[in-house]
Amino acid sequence: MKILLLGKNGQVGWELQRSLAPLGTLIALDARSQNYCGDLSDLDGLAATVTRISPDVIVNAAAYTAVDQAEREPEIAQLINAHAVSVLAQETRKLGSLLVHYSTDYVFGGLGNTPWKETDATAPINRYGATKLEGEQVIQATGCRHLIFRTSWVYSSRGENFAKTIIRLARERESLSIISDQCGSPTGAELLADVTAHAICSTLQHPESDGLYHLAADGETTWFEYAHFVLEQAQTLGLPLKVSCAELASTLTKDYPTPAQRPQNSRLNTQKLKEAFAVQLPDWRIGVTRMLKETIENAL
Secondary structure: OEEEOOOOOOOOHHOOOOHHHOOOOEEOOOOOOOOOOOOOOOOOHHHHHHHHHHHOEEEEEEEEOOOHHHHOOOOHHHHHHHHHHHHHHHHHHHOOOOOEEEEEEHHOOOOOOOEEOOOOOOOOOOOOHHHHHHHHHHHHHHOOOOEEEEEEEEOHHHOOOOOHHHHHHHHHHHOOOEEEOOOOEEEEHHHHHHHHHHHHHHHEEEEEEEEEEOOOOOOOOEEHHHHHHHHHHHHHHHOOOOOOOHHHHEOOOOHHOOOOOOOOOOOOOHHHHHHHHHHOEHHHHHHHHHHHHHHHHHHH
């Protein structure tokens, strides 16, 4: 089996290099790759790359993810998140291959207290969410074989993430306040990569399994509760902080305006995925704890 991975150096792409390698011949690209075009802003180059490689599976882990910046440059966000995805979908259909693509809870309206199901009505509240929804729609419109995974609050031990930022700020500042009325599930890139590899194998054997799925760690939390957990773990592991978990303050979304509106409800119902692929999704604390131990041990 030949697999083409796009976005190899992103949070999810980095972990996918590990999880996909045992499945077959893996060709992993990013925007700076030399022998093939991995730049999603180059539509002709992207199409030519897929034709040359002729993969059995295309995994698109590349995306325009600068949520606030998308408000200022919607055309670029649409180019990468929708137009490039359309090219990949069309080429996938020509080859009879399988396209794997990642989307987001931002396609929904962001209100309520119930986890979103795949069948719930979409209503993006910012340009990033709108371009990601368009990407989903162009894949479905081509009729190509596909797996679309909507996820939320993605983090990785590689690079920056919310937990690392909280630890850094708690070591630098005398006070710290975090939003308490946005709810979701922190989801590790490692978990996304492992489930993706499993789902690819299952779908190639059972083509009826393709489609749209929600994929996130189990359980839910707020950004405030998440930050409290992070600082609590940091204290337990002996990391000196200026702001303890007990001193952490909360704030509301309305008191922290951003160029792009953020959803207050990022919960995702993952029952469809669990049943289709017979997987158990771990509680979000498990992955975060593992990541924190690695991060904090390196900081001590």
